[in-house]
Amino acid sequence: MSNGGEASGLGEKMYELASRLYPICRSITGEGVRRSLEIIKELIPLEIKEVATGTKVFDWTVPNEWNLEEAWIKDASGNKIVDVSRHNLHILNYSAPFSGTVSLEQLKPHIYTIPEQPDLIPYRTSYYEEKWGFCMSHTQFAQLEEGEYEVLITSSLKPGALTYGEYYLPGRSKQEFLLSTHICHPSLANDNLSGMSLMTYLATLLRGQNHRYSYRFLFIPGTIGSITWLATNELHLTNIVGGLVTSLVGDGAPFHFKKTPDGGTELDKVVELVLNESPLKHEILDFVPYGYDERQFCSPGINLDMGCLSRSTYGSFPEYHTSADNLNFIKAQHLRESLEVMQRIVEVWELNATYINTNPKCEPQMGKRGLYAAIGGASDKEILQMGMLWVLHQSNGCRSLIDISKRAGIPFDVIVKASNLLLAGQLLKSTESS
Ligand code: ZN
Numbered sequence: 387m388s389n390g391g392e393a394s395g396l397g398e399k400m401y402e403l404a405s406r407l408y409p410i411c412r413s414i415t416g417e418g419v420r421r422s423l424e425i426i427k428e429l430i431p432l433e434i435k436e437v438a439t440g441t442k443v444f445d446w447t448v449p450n451e452w453n454l455e456e457a458w459i460k461d462a463s464g465n466k467i468v469d470v471s472r473h474n475l476h477i478l479n480y481s482a483p484f485s486g487t488v489s490l491e492q493l494k495p496h497i498y499t500i501p502e503q504p505d506l507i508p509y510r511t512s513y514y515e516e517k518w519g520f521c522m523s524h525t526q527f528a529q530l531e532e533g534e535y536e537v538l539i540t541s542s543l544k545p546g547a548l549t550y551g552e553y554y555l556p557g558r559s560k561q562e563f564l565l566s567t568h569i570c571h572p573s574l575a576n577d578n579l580s581g582m583s584l585m586t587y588l589a590t591l592l593r594g595q596n597h598r599y600s601y602r603f604l605f606i607p608g609t610i611g612s613i614t615w616l617a618t619n620e621l622h623l624t625n626i627v628g629g630l631v632t633s634l635v636g637d638g639a640p641f642h643f644k645k646t647p648d649g650g651t652e653l654d655k656v657v658e659l660v661l662n663e664s665p666l667k668h669e670i671l672d673f674v675p676y677g678y679d680e681r682q683f684c685s686p687g688i689n690l691d692m693g694c695l696s697r698s699t700y701g702s703f704p705e706y707h708t709s710a711d712n713l714n715f716i717k718a719q720h721l722r723e724s725l726e727v728m729q730r731i732v733e734v735w736e737l738n739a740t741y742i743n744t745n746p747k748c749e750p751q752m753g754k755r756g757l758y759a760a761i762g763g764a765s766d767k768e769i770l771q772m773g774m775l776w777v778l779h780q781s782n783g784c785r786s787l788i789d790i791s792k793r794a795g796i797p798f799d800v801i802v803k804a805s806n807l808l809l810a811g812q813l814l815k816s817t818e819s820s
Pocket residue numbers: 571577707
């Protein structure tokens with residue numbers, strides 16, 4: 387958590403990636419998604435995958451692919467009063483094509499605004515109901531004059547594919563940690579460019595390391611993307627032993643961790659430990675079947691041990707799904723902090739293990755195994771010795787090092803160090819076969 391120099395440079399790079407992705411008109415399908423994934427592929431060897439329109443995925447069907455060329459409204463004098471080339475949020479995402487001249491009364495039902503935030507453009511979608519529309523500030527809407535308006539939307543809704551990115555980083559074990567972020571929002575920075583940037587840079591850092599677990603990164607459109615991935619990878623899910631959905635990690639709000647549905651899994655314990663030891667504020671939230679793609683990953687028939695990590699929470703901040711969730715709303719520093727927290731989560735996840743005491747009948751003789759000598763000169767000698775006693779006492783094959791750290795009131799890193807000494811002295815054995 388402390389490699390300040392390198393990590394601060396990474397915050398800037400994360401912000402830069404978000405800035406490159408910001409102008410692209412993304413949706414749940416289409417060229418915008420492909421172009422965004424190609425940019426991420428410059429940094430990590432992402433596999434870009436496509437699932438054809440019409441593919442049945444559980445109760446859903448992969449929709450037609452949406453692409454947009456132009457979208458504008460001209461007033462009676464021929465001025466473009468709204469133009470998607472000025473802001474991607476001006477188009478109702480997945481809007482049907484339209485071309486024609488309409489009166490103000492005919493135009494109004496096709497315009498979306500936020501009267502309570504009159505200066506912001508809302509983000510609205512219509513994926514599963516085919517209609518045309520625009521979004522604009524309520525201030526502008528209120529000033530529209532009677533008269534004729536020329537409207538053009540050159541969008542297409544045709545059979546194509548749903549595109550997503552996947553990066554699998556093999557570890558020593560086939561057991562996997564799954565990391566997922568949504569990629570379908572156009573020109574919104576915290577939701578979802580911050581998550582895309584965090585996942586990309588976490589992957590660049592994990593790439594060069596030797597890990598115990600395998601890591602799988604998914605860059606997928608929200609809801610339909612996770613449903614599609616789960617439906618087409620169902621046989622493979624047994625390898626997944628934990629994971630996180632992440633988004634909203636570029637603002638300065640306290641961290642929020644939404645637990646797994648039952649709570650109390652190793653994933654819950656790891657994230658809670660990392661947030662508790664961080665100097666940054668945080669809050670732990672119980673699972674609710676509403677929010678991001680943890681809804682799908684934790685659905686009863688899938689039931690993965692996954693939580694959701696964010697700064698602000700889903701739908702809870704005034705900039706959410708508006709033009710104010712822009713590149714001024716996220717900061718390199720906050721992105722860097724989120725990356726550091728995520729790196730520590732992975733580190734603790736890797737180190738957390740469950741052992742069996744090989745000599746459980748009375749205390750083993752530590753001296754003859756050289757274990758007292760091994761810690762003789764350590765500055766934390768006393769706490770380390772207590773840590774060894776606790777690890778020996780508690781390692782019954784069920785309790786993890788995090789459980790032992792909590793029970794003993796000894797920092798996790800000391801418990802890990804104690805367990806490594808005991809492993810070297812052959813007083814512990816692993817519960818894993820791999
Ligand atoms: Zn969103």
